[in-house]
Amino acid sequence: MFTILWYIFLVFTITTSIVWIIENNGSLILNWLGYEIQTDILTATLIFAFFLVSIALISYILTRLLSIKFPQLLKLLFKKSYTRKLEKIISNHHKGFETLSRLLLAIEVDDYESAKKIHKDFSKQIKYKNLNNFFEAKFALENNDFDISQKYFAQYDKNPHAKILLLKSKLKIAINNNEDAKAIELAKQILVLKKDSIKTAQELLKLYKKNGNWQSIKSLINEFGADKFKEELQKRDLVILNTSLAHEALKNKKYFRAIKYCKMALSSDNQFLPANEILIKSWIKLGFKFKAISIIKNLWKENPYIILVEIYDSLYRKASLKKRIYAVKKLAILNSDSTIGNIAIAVVSYRASAFQVAKEFLNLALVNEKTQSLYRLLAYTEKHLGNNDEFLKNLSISKTLPKNSNYICNNCGHSSSKWSATCEKCSSYDSIQWNN
Numbered sequence: 001m002f003t004i005l006w007y008i009f010l011v012f013t014i015t016t017s018i019v020w021i022i023e024n025n026g027s028l029i030l031n032w033l034g035y036e037i038q039t040d041i042l043t044a045t046l047i048f049a050f051f052l053v054s055i056a057l058i059s060y061i062l063t064r065l066l067s068i069k070f071p072q073l074l075k076l077l078f079k080k081s082y083t084r085k086l087e088k089i090i091s092n093h094h095k096g097f098e099t100l101s102r103l104l105l106a107i108e109v110d111d112y113e114s115a116k117k118i119h120k121d122f123s124k125q126i127k128y129k130n131l132n133n134f135f136e137a138k139f140a141l142e143n144n145d146f147d148i149s150q151k152y153f154a155q156y157d158k159n160p161h162a163k164i165l166l167l168k169s170k171l172k173i174a175i176n177n178n179e180d181a182k183a184i185e186l187a188k189q190i191l192v193l194k195k196d197s198i199k200t201a202q203e204l205l206k207l208y209k210k211n212g213n214w215q216s217i218k219s220l221i222n223e224f225g226a227d228k229f230k231e232e233l234q235k236r237d238l239v240i241l242n243t244s245l246a247h248e249a250l251k252n253k254k255y256f257r258a259i260k261y262c263k264m265a266l267s268s269d270n271q272f273l274p275a276n277e278i279l280i281k282s283w284i285k286l287g288f289k290f291k292a293i294s295i296i297k298n299l300w301k302e303n304p305y306i307i308l309v310e311i312y313d314s315l316y317r318k319a320s321l322k323k324r325i326y327a328v329k330k331l332a333i334l335n336s337d338s339t340i341g342n343i344a345i346a347v348v349s350y351r352a353s354a355f356q357v358a359k360e361f362l363n364l365a366l367v368n369e370k371t372q373s374l375y376r377l378l379a380y381t382e383k384h385l386g387n388n389d390e391f392l393k394n395l396s397i398s399k400t401l402p403k404n405s406n407y408i409c410n411n412c413g414h415s416s417s418k419w420s421a422t423c424e425k426c427s428s429y430d431s432i433q434w435n436n
Contacts, residue, residue, distance in 0.1 A: 021045060096125035103255055112142050130156075137165070146172040160221070164193050172204065180207055198228055205232050209429065212422050214244040239265045240429075244421045246282075255282040267371050274419035280311055289315055295332060304335045309344040313351065324352050339368040350377060355384045372401040408409045 021042050026043050030037040041421040061076030099122040106115035116139055123132050150169040156162030167190045174183035187204040187376050190197055208217045209232070218241070221229065224239075233241070246261035262279035265272060276299055283291040296312050299305075312331055316324045332341030342365040349358035362378045379394035407416045411428040423431050 013224075013341050027424065034303060092125050099125055107138065110138060115139070141165070141169060141172075144176075146170075146176070160193065164190055164197075167193070168200070169198070175203070175207075180211055183207055198224065202229060205229055210422075210427075212244065212420075214241055214248065217241055218245060235268050239269045239272050239275070240421050242279065243272065243419075246275060246278045247419070250282060250285075251283075255285050258282040273303070273305060273307070276362075277307060277311070278373060280308075282416070284311075284315070294394075297331065300331055301334050304337055304340045304344070304405070306340070306347065309347060312415070313348045321352050321354055325349055325354060325357060325429065339365050343369075343374065346377065350381055353384075355381050359385065370401065372398045409432050 024041075026041050028039050028041055044153035099118060103115055103122055106118055115135075118416050119132075119135050119139070122135075126132075133152050133155060137149045140146070140148035140152065143242070146169045150166060152175065153162050153166035153169055168369075169185055169188055171186040171190065174180075174186055184204065184207050187200050187207065190200045191204070191400075194200070201220060203215060205220055205373065208214075208220065221233075226233065242261045242265035246258045249255070249258035249261060258278055259282045261387045262275045262282065265275040266279070269275075277294065279294050280292045283289075283295070293312070293315065296308050300308055309328060309331070313324065313328060319327070325345065325348060328345050333346050335341060342361045346358045346361035346365060349361065359378065359381045362374060362381060366374055366378070375394050375398035377400060379391050382388075382394060407419050409413070409416075409423040409426060409428065409431045410433060411423060411431040412426040414423055414425040416424070416432060419432055421432075422429050
């Protein structure tokens with residue numbers, strides 16, 4: 001306010017003076033060395049003002065040059081108090097730039113504790129607000145004080161680089177608040193502004209993995225390369241990723257694509273059951289039953305799972321009772337585990353309505369393994385055979401045993417009829433496993 005009043009007063013004074021001189025203009029005659037110069041007062045005043053401004057400007061420029069290049073000479077021409085003040089300003093700036101160099105070097109090697117101490121000295125030497133705010137925002141970002149870093153970076157809203165830093169602060173806040181959808185959008189915005197931001201891409205991949213966005217993960221890997229996500233994607237993660245993509249392809253009836261992803265998953269873990277299950281089903285859908293049978297037999301030799309029997313039996317669903325039981329017996333003998341073999345024969349016999357055969361093999365299996373599912377199957381087998389007392393007895397025993405089902409979550413115990421990368425109940429990653 002005072003500056004504006006001073007400016008108005010100055011303009012008024014100059015204008016009034018000029019108007020007064022114009023109104024009271026007179027002649028001026030100079031005699032010097034035999035020369036006579038005649039002019040008016042206004043012209044003489046303007047010439048005098050021009051020379052005065054020129055001398056002041058030249059003096060200022062010379063002073064600046066002398067103060068930097070010839071400080072000793074400056075002392076001879078000007079008062080000591082002025083030169084001391086000027087020397088102090090220059091000295092402080094030199095120290096400030098030296099401190100800034102040390103500060104930047106400390107940040108470069110991620111020594112933020114030293115950097116904070118150096119910044120205290122720097123802020124005393126250099127009173128430049130924008131620069132000091134930048135370092136405060138940088139330290140806040142490193143200390144995970146994202147609200148503070150967001151506040152500082154928001155001051156540079158017109159700077160494209162500051163906009164990226166602001167988005168990074170908002171991204172961290174969204175991740176901490178478990179706002180996954182918002183975090184994904186912010187990460188995408190950062191990658192639009194800075195396509196080679198690997199750290200942001202890694203954060204985005206974690207978010208995709210958490211939310212089961214497998215197609216997006218695949219696109220991200222294709223864009224940046226799998227080697228950029230070595231910490232985020234372990235060997236097991238690649239198996240899960242490709243199996244999930246295969247599962248989506250199978251649901252969409254894209255069987256060749258499902259087979260492709262299954263093979264990619266199995267190249268890392270050839271015994272991963274969900275990938276093998278999808279692979280077998282895909283071959284069956286394409287009409288290559290012999291291929292499916294070959295895979296089932298090879299898997300059964302190493303790791304016999306009941307789900308393999310269920311798929312295998314479905315291939316003989318239209319065959320005679322005798323042929324169905326014969327086929328499963330032939331499969332069972334490929335593995336030395338008699339218990340799982342007996343369970344396999346019992347399950348197929350029950351589904352084929354050969355209840356007496358099912359009872360025989362269930363009793364053999366129960367000698368070595370007592371589970372809820374086996375007692376329940378035996379109970380309903382007895383029911384079909386008309387033995388109600390045995391039905392109630394075995395059903396009662398089954399209720400005392402822990403529940404077991406096809407796929408089960410190791411984290412929360414939730415059971416499911418099919419595999420998925422994350423549990424639908426507790427959202428835990430890679431916790432769903434087959435439970436024989």
